[in-house]
Amino acid sequence: MRVQMSSQTGRRIASAALIIGFFVLWEVLCVGFNIKDIVLPRPTQIIATLVTRFPAIWPHAVQTLYETLVAFAFGIALGVSLGVLVGSSRLAYDVTYPLLIGFSSIPKVAVVPIFVLWFGAGTVPAILTAITLAFFPIVVNVATGLATTEPELEDVMKAMKASKLDILFNVGLPRAMPYFFASLKVAVTQAFVGTVIAETVASNRGIGNLMMIASSSFDVPLVFAGLIILGALGVALYVVFSLIESRVTGWTRRTDEFAMG
Amino acid sequence: MSLAVVADNTVPPPEATARRDSFVELERVTHTYGRGVRQVQALSETSLRIEKGDFIALVGPSGCGKSTILKLVTGLINASTGYVFVAGRQVGAEPVRVGMAFQNPTLLPWLTLLDNVMLPLKIVPPFRQEYRAKRRGEFRDRIEALLAQVGLAGFSNKYPWQLSGGMLQRASLCRALIHEPQLLMLDEPFGALDQFTREELWGVMQDLWTTHRPTVLLVTHDLKEASFLANRICVMAARPGRIIDDSVVPFPRPRTVEMSYEPDFVAMTQRLRELIIRAKPPKGAAP
Secondary structure (H helix, E strand, O other), X not given: OHHHHHHHHHHHHHHHHHHHHHHHHHHHHHHHOOOOOOOOOXXXXXXHHHHHOHHHHHHXXXXXXXXXXXXXXHHHHHHHHHHHHHHHOHHHHHHHHHHHHHHHHOOHHHHHXXXXXXXXXXXXXXXXXXXXXXXXXXXXXXXXXXXXXXXXXXXXXXXXXXXXXXXXXXXXXXXXXXXXXXXXXXXXXXXXXXXXXXXXXXXXXXXXXXXXXXXXXXXXXXXXXXXXXXXXXXXXXXXXXXXXXXXXXXXXXXXXXXXXX | OHHHHHHHHHOOOHHHHHOOOOOEEEEEEEXXXXXXXXXXXXXXXXXXXXXXXXXXXXXXXXXXXHHXXXXXXXXXXOOOEEEEEEOOEEOOOOOOOEEEEEOOOOOOOOOOHHHXXXXXXXXXXXXXXXXXXXOOOHHHHHXXXXXXXXXXXXXOOOOHHHOOHHHHXXXXXXXXXXXXXXXXXXXXXXXXXXXXXXXXXXXXXXXXXXXXXXXXXXXXXXXXHHHHHOOEEEEEEOOOOEEEEEEEOOOOOXXXXXXXXXXXXXXXXXXXXXXXXXXXXXXXXXX
């Protein structure tokens, strides 16, 4: 047990060292090659910008986070219900898959103007764009999880005269949980991408908009400050869902901690 | 086609209604998998009657339709022609509780043994209606008692991956029995276990059958297993799948593994073996 703990701590230290090393290298290269701020600002400059202009950046960050979370919630609802539909019958799978693939292949930048046309610039197009990006990986994974249920297990359930809903709730959905959580990690970062794309194109608030305005006035440190914020938000949400995942789907890893809990 | 059988549902054929005294009845049943050129007849015309509380073993080579009979009686597949009756009614329409166990224990990895065995109580009426109220108390005690009977006392809070194959198979038997099924379907449940565990579980199975007395249909390759457990053994042959012999096992119960080395017992398994070998399709056909 102790060995496991220390190796985990070791991995965390290594991970932190990699991040710090990355920024240190960046700083050193900028200073060493005398790179101008307007091309690539140094990490220390970016952090200074973040701190001094925090009151101005803060509302944008909140806006982006809000849009992303709302979109993510809708994305999960839409993704799970479509995934259940697609995964529970061979017919639905064959019929809907081509349409879903086609839909997911469309570059989402192209649909932002359409959403703006329908709903006006601002929050709504950002949320809708994020939903269109986030729901697809969820659909695919939930459907896969449901479709790969062992036939023998289904026979056991059918022999008990279990209804389709019984099988779904007792076998299908719990089985699909690891797939679902794997897709959430992809979906949450995709939702961020969607929000920021829409903010960049058509909004007067949000990190995307902030970066757009900053770059048009050549305020490059502020642009990078926006990127750092996005990265940090993305990592934070990823961590939240990893924690939920390890609580819900610990059985896939067969750890003793899960068995105790 | 099976459609024709369904259409006949309202008016059962006269000979079928005439004798409804057996618990399970197969009336000139056939089953064909696939369509057109790829059609394979898994079971040629077969009739079989099983009395309530009996223990029947189906033995025979692979592809002789053993599992097909099991699935027909459970209602998982429909007969291509002929009729399957359970408790005097066409299969599927009857309110008979069925338990099933396979070679692969198929326990749910996210549930403890207790919750795995609880599953049928959550789904099968009349337990389903009482599930919310009794899950923590009465149901729990019943499961613990059944687990103890198969030698799994104290393991109810373990997850499947923490147990050995033999223990999982014991738990799988408990799951098949907890809802007091009138019909118990066993499809090579001990096939993946080592010799010693298998012999131990024969004893466990015999014990469970004597206390709960479900009607059991056991599919197996193991002639010793069939002779140890069953009251009656049906020997089947392949291509086409059919029953070629139906004999009563005379040994008194409870049977022990030691008995399986006595001359009578050995003679019985030898006779079964010869029946199966003699019925083997001529050279050229797959085993």
